[in-house]
Amino acid sequence: MGLENLFLGFQIAFTPFNLFIAVLGITLGTVIGVLPGLGGANGVAILLPLTFTMPPTSAIILLTSIYWGALFGGAITSVLFNIPGEPWSVATTFDGYPLARQGQGGQALTAAFTSSFVGALFSIVLITFFAPLLAEIALKFGPPEFFAIQLLTFSSFVGLGGGNPLKSLVSILLGFILATVGLDIVTGQLRLTFGFTDLMKGFDFIVAVIGLFGIGEILLSVEEGLQFRGATTRMNLRVVLDTWKILPRYWRTFVRGSVIGFWMGFKPGGATPASFMSYAFAKRFSRHPERFGKGELEGIVAPETAAHAAGVAAMLPMITLGIPGSPTAAVMLGGLIIWGLQPGPMLFKENPDFVWGLIASMYTGNVIGVLMVLAFVPFFAAILKIPFAILTPLIVVVCAIGSYAVHNSMIDIWYMLVFGVIGYVFKKLDYPLAPLVLALVLGDLAENALRQSLIMSQGSLAIFVTRPIAGVITALAVFFFALPLLTPWWRRLRGVPSPPPVPRET
Amino acid sequence: MRLIARTAVFVALASWLLAAPTPAQAWEPTKPIEFVIPAGTGGGADQMARLIAGLAEKHKLTPRPFIVVNKSGGAGAEGFLHVKSKKGDAHTIIITLSNLFTTPLHTGVPFGWRDLTPIARMALDQFILWVNAETPYKTAREYLAAVKEKPTGMKMGGTGSAQEDQIITIQLEQALGLKFIYVPFKGGGEVCVNLVGKHVDSTVNNPIECVSHWKAGRVRPLAVFDGARIPDADWKEIPTVKEALGLDIQYNMLRGIFGAPDMPKDAVEWYVGFLKKVYDTPEFKEYLSRGALKPAFATGAEYVKWVEGAEQLHRELMAKGGLLKK
Amino acid sequence: MRAADLVTAGALMLVAGVVIVDAARLGIGWGTDGPKSGFFPFWLALLMGAVSAVTFGRALARRRQRPFVSRAQLGPVLKVIWPAAALVVVTQFVGLYVASALYTGFYMRWIGRHRWGTVVGLSVGIAVAAFLLFEKWFLVPMPKGPLEAWLGH
Structure with a gap:
């Protein structure tokens, strides 16, 4: 492959029309990313018909730009209102929202956008130079490997705990149970639907998150009076430069987040688990784990780097294998077919100008994107200055629209409200919400992968150990599950006193 | 007041934008x-x-x-x-x-x-029987003979459960008296990639789901589950199930x-x-x-x-x- | 706090019970090729029920505690919940746009005591903007009522 191809691509991406398209797409994408429930997939699907009259390269630049915009935009509401605009921004709320409440919304947003950009750049460079090779690695991942990854994500997160262990366990179990509602694709049976049509589609992760985090948090914060905190945030662009001075300190987290994100991203559904895993590792390796969950910049850097690295990596299987790495990529894939291109391994050979134009546009799109969102940081932070009586109904309406848009169903708005009350009650009673959400998002993926594996092995669990890649990942997962038990023993061995108990997050 | 006036103009403009067109004779x-x-x-x-x-x-x-x-x-x-x-x-x-x-x-x-x-x-x-191109099976007959010989069964990947892919698999099993291990996946693209990655042995994917991997030389089509061959130039070479196996299994x-x-x-x-x-x-x-x-x-x-x-x-x-x- | 803990644990046990019943219908065994449909729901629910029972017992054993929510706290919380619930109910009859205009307007006037001009202008403006954004440009349909039908949507 190489630089001359990339150069060719840049010639395509740098035409004025394609640059204009990229700016347009990123603006729209950011709006879509801000609106919870309206994800990148919706945004891309909505604009797909518009692209039929464009040349395919411009069309894919428009669609991918929307995607980049949505990736950046997802962080905005996470930080300002504790409402994840996109599933992969859930972990961003853990430290982003506390920072905003301390009047540091600007810093939090700057860190989020910058980290997103770093993660994206890392993945794009890898894709530029190693796409075909990486595609071969991706092929080695079947259901057993996929399950092992889910296990690893989960194990890296649960050990972090703190708080009431019984209640944490209940949260996890409830999340997994909610994930099983709906159609069981392995047997084609309806589970836990009790004959209700409304239950057939199951509980959507994003609806639960809007309720638990967004509405729940509003309820919790108004206990102290009908107002929002954090309006004192600084609102000029100096905040961006000041934050940039601090960020290089977290270079390890950037690297770790990028690697985790890229690695998780090239299998379907990777960005959200990647953001959780990256957050968990950042906290584990941090010298101040007790600061996490209270407004630690590193707690934003970790998930955002991983999420955006994964988001970009999701494009890799699309262009090399013809399978989507994310729901958004799935819609783009449909677009490719409609434009008259055949997604899959032949794309590099048959349509090099398309592929390299796309790769080059990943660079331009993300550079334009990060500059645009950073320029708007003061503006975003100023949203908190809107009077409470205007902002609250606005947030509730936006949440309702988002919940409805997920499945076009009224019942989801009700679910949102119910989850809001559950979130409020759970948080007051010390039931942690993060494990519930993680279980809900992993449950579905993990159960399918597990059962597919067991069908392949005719019911033998040995399949997770005998296959080399799956075996290594499973061993790592087991290690992390055992870590909380091993740590005290290790410390005693080295004569280090145990640290004070880690406060629970969110 | 200015705000109200502006809103009024906006509303008027919006309703003009949204006004219903005059109905024509036929239904529209x-x-x-x-x-x-x-x-x-x-x-x-x-x-x-x-x-x-x-x-x-x-x-x-x-x-x-x-x-x-x-x-x-x-x-x-x-x-x-x-x-x-x-x-x-x-x-x-x-x-x-x-x-x-x-x-x-x-x-x-x-x-x-x-x-x-x-x-x-x-x-x-259409539906086509696919195997990985690195396997030795050049024809459907060879592959199905291998399925019959292997007592643990070969793995057939497909979309969903009790849907078209499994129906076709069961038809094959019943017609030839053999047994597959049917592995359900979420979507057709994923099924074909699992075939390329050798996590399953065969699939009955729609043509469009596998065509790119076929052109890249990673998978091999063995038979079309239809009464006639697909007339397009690329696909003409693939025999029907009837030609390949003498079976009358058709599914569209x-x-x-x-x-x-x-x-x-x-x-x-x-x-x-x-x-x-x-x-x-x-x-x-x-x-x-x-x-x-x-x-x-x-x-x-x-x-x-x-x-x-x-x-x-x-x-x-x-x-x-x-x-x-x- | 104690009462709330008891109610929550009780509700979770109830949920666990309901899940177990349906899981039993689906089959909770380990078939020839892995677990049946009800296997995971059954064990998850059983464990959740058991753990909740322990939580229930512990809460029961506990003595007096600060209240779950004080009267002063409950007021503002309810002032968020019930208008939001009303929004959802009203949406089912008149559609989301009209309902959200009413809701925003009501809230601004009731809590914020903003001037009527601002109230009407903003609430209608927001609804119209949302309508144009979703129905016209994004083509994402929202629940609609008689007003939108009259406008030809």
């Missing part, structure tokens, strides 16, 4: 049309629906836009029940795949094509459009005319040929007769395979 959509997809984003049905919506826009074939809505819950049951509840509605249509037959039969959810208003059949999708998947129950007659006529125009666009023709979909436009009695036959076929096949709801 008077509001945006809801186009339901009983499947997720990115699949075959989703692609076709979005193509139709896009072509309508591009060639100005409709006065009102199509709003495409995915309702994939419960293997499509959610989408079908939604349309079923819109009795007499002239602005709701749905694209179908085989789950129109398989979902009610397997899950017992109460809906069927008789609840809907048939509008038009757009195309039929419906890509058709239905309307809400009791849709007014003149509305149905408009949709038929509209879909015919879409079908005749060069873009749609090209889409069919690239995906090796069978061009099969049909409406009215012809369409109904075909659907009746297909429903009967599914009932028989699923009964034979033990896939009916117990």
Whole structure:
């Protein structure tokens, strides 16, 4: 492959029309990313018909730009209102929202956008130079490997705990149970639907998150009076430069987040688990784990780097294998077919100008994107200055629209409200919400992968150990599950006193 | 006050923008049309629906836009029940795949094509038996002989459970007296990639799901589950199942459009005319040929007769395979 | 706090019970090729029920505690919940846009005591903007009522 191809691509991406398209797409994408429930997939699907009259390269630049915009935009509401605009921004709320409440919304947003950009750049460079090779690695991942990854994500997160262990366990179990509602694709049976049509589609992760985090948090914060905190945030662009001075300190987290994100991203559904895993590792390796969950910049850097690295990596299987790495990529894939291109391994050979134009546009799109969102940081932070009586109904309406848009169903708005009350009650009673959400998002993926594996092995669990890649990942997962038990023993061995108990997050 | 005045102007402007057009003689959509997809984003049905919506826009074939809505819950049951509840509605249509037959039969959810208003059949999708190109099996006969010999069974990957891929697998098993390990996946693209990665031994993917891997030399088509070979140049070489194995296993998947129950007659006529125009666009023709979909436009009695036959076929096949709801 | 703990644990046990019943119908065994449909729901629910029972017992054993929510706190919380619930109910009859205009307007006037001009201008403006954004440009349909039908949507 190489630089001359990339150069060719840049010639395509740098035409004025394609640059204009990229700016347009990123603006729209950011709006879509801000609106919870309206994800990148919706945004891309909505604009797909518009692209039929464009040349395919411009069309894919428009669609991918929307995607980049949505990736950046997802962080905005996470930080300002504790409402994840996109599933992969859930972990961003853990430290982003506390920072905003301390009047540091600007810093939090700057860190989020910058980290997103770093993660994206890392993945794009890898894709530029190693796409075909990486595609071969991706092929080695079947259901057993996929399950092992889910296990690893989960194990890296649960050990972090703190708080009431019984209640944490209940949260996890409830999340997994909610994930099983709906159609069981392995047997084609309806589970836990009790004959209700409304239950057939199951509980959507994003609806639960809007309720638990967004509405729940509003309820919790108004206990102290009908107002929002954090309006004192600084609102000029100096905040961006000041934050940039601090960020290089977290270079390890950037690297770790990028690697985790890229690695998780090239299998379907990777960005959200990647953001959780990256957050968990950042906290584990941090010298101040007790600061996490209270407004630690590193707690934003970790998930955002991983999420955006994964988001970009999701494009890799699309262009090399013809399978989507994310729901958004799935819609783009449909677009490719409609434009008259055949997604899959032949794309590099048959349509090099398309592929390299796309790769080059990943660079331009993300550079334009990060500059645009950073320029708007003061503006975003100023949203908190809107009077409470205007902002609250606005947030509730936006949440309702988002919940409805997920499945076009009224019942989801009700679910949102119910989850809001559950979130409020759970948080007051010390039931942690993060494990519930993680279980809900992993449950579905993990159960399918597990059962597919067991069908392949005719019911033998040995399949997770005998296959080399799956075996290594499973061993790592087991290690992390055992870590909380091993740590005290290790410390005693080295004569280090145990640290004070880690406060629970969110 | 300035704010009110500005708002008033804005509202006036908005209502002018949204004003209903004067009705013509024949029926025409008077509001945006809801186009339901009983499947997720990115699949075959989703692609076709979005193509139709896009072509309508591009060639100005409709006065009102199509709003495409995915309702994939419960293997499509959610989408079908939604349309079923819109009795007499002239602005709701749905694209179908085989789950129109398989979902009610397997899950017992109460809906069927008789609840809907048939509008038009757009195309039929083919099915092909694929193996990994690195395996030694050059013909279907060789591969199935190997399946028979291997006592632990070969793994057949497919989309979903008790849906078209499993139905075809069971037909093969019963016709030849052998046994596959059927591994269900979420979507067709994923199935083919698992074949390339050798996590399964064979698949019965639609042509479009595997074509790129085939051209890249990673998978090998062995037989088409249809009465005749696919006429397009690329696909002509693949024998039918009859030629390859002497078996009469044929299966096509419906890509058709239905309307809400009791849709007014003149509305149905408009949709038929509209879909015919879409079908005749060069873009749609090209889409069919690239995906090796069978061009099969049909409406009215012809369409109904075909659907009746297909429903009967599914009932028989699923009964034979033990896939009916117990 | 104690009462709330008891109610929550009780509700979770109830949920667990309901799940167990349906899981039993689906089959909770380990078939020839892995677990049946009800296997995971069954064990998850059983464990959740058991753990909740322990939580229930512990809460029962506990003595007096600060209240779950004080009267002063409950007021503002309810002032968020019930208008939001009303929004959802009203949406089912008149559609989301009209309902959200009423809701925003009501809230601004009731809590914020903003001037009527601002109230009407903003609430209608927001609804119209949302309408144009979703129905016209994004083509994402929202629940609609008689007003939108009259406008031809």
